[in-house]
Amino acid sequence: MDSIFGYIDDVYLFCKVVEEGSVLRAAASLGLPQSTVSRRITSLESKLGLRLLEKRGRELAPTELGQMAFEQLSSGIEQVEIGLNNITEKTDLVAGHVRLAVPHSFYHAFIAPVVEEYLKSYPKVHVDLALNHDQAKPKTDRELLITFDTSEMDELIARPLFTAKHGFFASKEYLSSNPIIDDLERLKRADWLTIDDSREIVVYQQGKEVDTINLKPRLIVNDIQALVDSVGRGLGVASLPLRHAASNSNLIHILPEYYRSDRQAFLVYKDRKYQPKAVKAWWKLY
Missing domain, CATH: 3.40.190.10 (Periplasmic binding protein-like II)
Known part of the structure; x- marks a missing residue:
């Protein structure tokens, strides 16, 4: 190869996988998706034209050439890591x-x-x-x-x-001028307002999925405060973050035993x- 450009990150990941014994553990230790680590290792093997890792039972282990590569490269990678840490620790300035x-x-x-x-x-x-x-x-x-x-x-x-916890809310005015909402079937038939073009809400009770509400929203508005205000003015029912609904005293929490999944x-x-x-x-x- 003419240059090491584009190899350093992949070599670092390879060494981490060897140290951890699996792509999954290496990805977890680095905070990376497992698919990213696998793709980068495959890319490195392709660039080198060598098979570096192989399955042994449930673990990944270096091949004979992979072990040689690890022994040759890991100490250098460690020195680079130590050097970079020393440099960044020289200043506390965040700019x-x-x-x-x-x-x-x-x-x-x-x-x-x-x-x-x-x-x-x-x-x-x-x-x-x-x-x-x-x-x-x-x-x-x-x-x-x-x-x-x-x-x-x-x-x-x-x-x-x-995480944003949600509940179903409507205004006092809406509830007083429309059929009572005392079960999920009546909630489904309400006038719905939403923040996006999603057409269904999965409903949970005590951590278990119990139903799905198929939406035909009367209003879609891509701003959460505008949605809260619209519900407060009696235009319909919406799934709202609890923290926002709590700030509007005109809103009533409908069927509080039901909720959508946290976002x-x-x-x-x-x-x-x-x-x-x-x-x-x-x-x-x-």
Whole structure:
């Protein structure tokens, strides 16, 4: 090969897999998707034209050439890792630029206070905040995405941030002027308002799936506060985060024994071990 460019990350992953004895454990220790680790190891074997790992029972073990490669390369990788850690530990200054993409629909509801705390805590950092209707994948090591939807992001790291618990709510006015909602069948027939174009809600009771509500929403609005306000004005029923519904005294929690699954929010970033300090500082806020 003419250059080591493009090999270092893959060699590092290979050494981790050998040390851990499996792709699964290596991926867990590095915070990477298992599919990413497998793909990168396969890519390294293809580049070298060598078989580096083989199955032995339930474990992965290096082949004869793989063991030779591990012995030749692991000490060098360790020295690089130690050197980088020594460099980054020379300063506690958190500075630079970070680009944060957040869906417009829940910035004010969930993220705004965190961004404000971050800016106050790290005055030398400049944040480029993008409120999007369509989520854009991070393309550089200084880009972050906060989202509930991590589909088609196997090549990225998705770090859990918080969960949003939901319930079903309507206003006092709506409930007083419409048929009583005292079971799931009547809830299904209500006038539904939603935040996206999803057409069904899976309903749970005591941790078990019990039913599905097929929606024909009267209103779709891609902002959580606008949705809460619409429900509060008596336009219909919606599944709302409990923390938002609690702030509106006009809302009534319908059939509180039923709920949809919690929604998990993630901080998504590129699969790099060494993140800039301005990016790593986000982890401390959650």
